[in-house]
Amino acid sequence: METRELRYFVAVAEELHFGRAAQRLGMAQPPLSRAISRLERRLGTALLQRTSRSVTLTGAGEVLLDEARAALDAVEAAEHRVRRAALAAAGRPSVVLATKAGASTELLAKLLSAYAAEPGSIHVDVALCGPGEQERLLRTGRADVAILHRPYDETRGLDVEELLTEGQVAVLPAGHPLSTHGALSVHDLAGVPDLPAPRWPGPDGAYPAGPGPEVHSSTQLLQLVSLGRTLMVAPDSVRAQLHDDVVAVPVADAQPVTTVIAWPPHSRSRAVADLVRTALRL
CATH class of the missing domain: 1.10.10.10 (Winged helix-like DNA-binding domain superfamily/Winged helix DNA-binding domain)
Incomplete structure (x- = not known):
C-alpha cells in the first residue's frame, strides 16, 4: 500500500x-x-x-x-526527525518538549532549569499545546518528548516514566455556594444549573452541543470560571495558578491524574535521555 x-x-x-x-x-x-x-x-x-x-x-x-x-504518523515522524538530525549535524541541535498550555507549570519550570544546569545540555524548544495536542506532536515527530497526563492522554506505544500522581479539585467562582464545601463529589458537579460544563473542541475542531461556553485553553477557562460562567476540574497542582477570585475544592471521588514524561520507544536522543533523568530527580 x-x-x-x-x-x-x-x-x-x-x-x-x-x-x-x-x-x-x-x-x-x-x-x-x-x-x-x-x-x-x-x-x-x-x-x-x-x-x-x-x-x-x-x-x-x-x-x-x-x-x-x-x-x-510514523512516516511524518521520520521526516521531522531527519530534518532535526540535519540541523544538529549543522551545529544547531535542539530538543522539542511538548506540554499542555497551563498544565504542570511549576514542574516544567523546575525541569527546564535543572536540565539547563546539566553538562552538555542543549536548547529546549517548548511547544505549548491545546488539549490532547501534545500526544499528537510526539507521535508525529514534531516533538521529541512530552509531558502527558493520564487518564486524559493516551500513552500506549510510548515509553513513559511516572512523575507525579495527584487528586483533582473543582475550581469554582469565589462566593459560589459550592465553594464553601470542604469536599465535593463528581455527582455534586453534574449539571450545576448556573455553572454549565465547558465545551472543548474535538479532533476535527468542532465543539459538541451543550449550554456551556466554548473553550480552547486553560487560561481562557480560568477567566470564565472567575466570571461565574462555568467550572473547572483539574489536578490539585492547579492551585499554584489560582487567584483570589476563584476557589479550589477537592473532588473526593474523581479519578487521580498521573503526570508522566513520555518519548518514542525508538528514540536514541541523548538530550531526551538527559531530560528524562533530570525529571526523575525532581
Missing part, C-alpha cells in the same frame, strides 16, 4: 462521507471512490459499507484505520 492510498482511506473513514473526504483532500469525488475500490480489491475485503444514505466501516476497515493512522 502507498501512503497516498492510506491518506485517502483515513479521510473517508474519518468523515464517513466521500464528498466531505474529497473536499478535505482537495480532489474530486470520483477518483477518490475509484482509489478506495482498488484498495479493497487488492486487499480482498470490503473496508466500507456503502448505502445511498450512509458510509460505515467494516471490521476490516476499523483495523486498517488504526494501522493506517499509525503508519502515517
Whole structure:
C-alpha cells in the first residue's frame, strides 16, 4: 500500500462521507471512490459499507484505520526527525518538549532549569499545546518528548516514566455556594444549573452541543470560571495558578491524574535521555 492510498482511506473513514473526504483532500469525488475500490480489491475485503444514505466501516476497515493512522504518523515522524538530525549535524541541535498550555507549570519550570544546569545540555524548544495536542506532536515527530497526563492522554506505544500522581479539585467562582464545601463529589458537579460544563473542541475542531461556553485553553477557562460562567476540574497542582477570585475544592471521588514524561520507544536522543533523568530527580 502507498501512503497516498492510506491518506485517502483515513479521510473517508474519518468523515464517513466521500464528498466531505474529497473536499478535505482537495480532489474530486470520483477518483477518490475509484482509489478506495482498488484498495479493497487488492486487499480482498470490503473496508466500507456503502448505502445511498450512509458510509460505515467494516471490521476490516476499523483495523486498517488504526494501522493506517499509525503508519502515517510514523512516516511524518521520520521526516521531522531527519530534518532535526540535519540541523544538529549543522551545529544547531535542539530538543522539542511538548506540554499542555497551563498544565504542570511549576514542574516544567523546575525541569527546564535543572536540565539547563546539566553538562552538555542543549536548547529546549517548548511547544505549548491545546488539549490532547501534545500526544499528537510526539507521535508525529514534531516533538521529541512530552509531558502527558493520564487518564486524559493516551500513552500506549510510548515509553513513559511516572512523575507525579495527584487528586483533582473543582475550581469554582469565589462566593459560589459550592465553594464553601470542604469536599465535593463528581455527582455534586453534574449539571450545576448556573455553572454549565465547558465545551472543548474535538479532533476535527468542532465543539459538541451543550449550554456551556466554548473553550480552547486553560487560561481562557480560568477567566470564565472567575466570571461565574462555568467550572473547572483539574489536578490539585492547579492551585499554584489560582487567584483570589476563584476557589479550589477537592473532588473526593474523581479519578487521580498521573503526570508522566513520555518519548518514542525508538528514540536514541541523548538530550531526551538527559531530560528524562533530570525529571526523575525532581
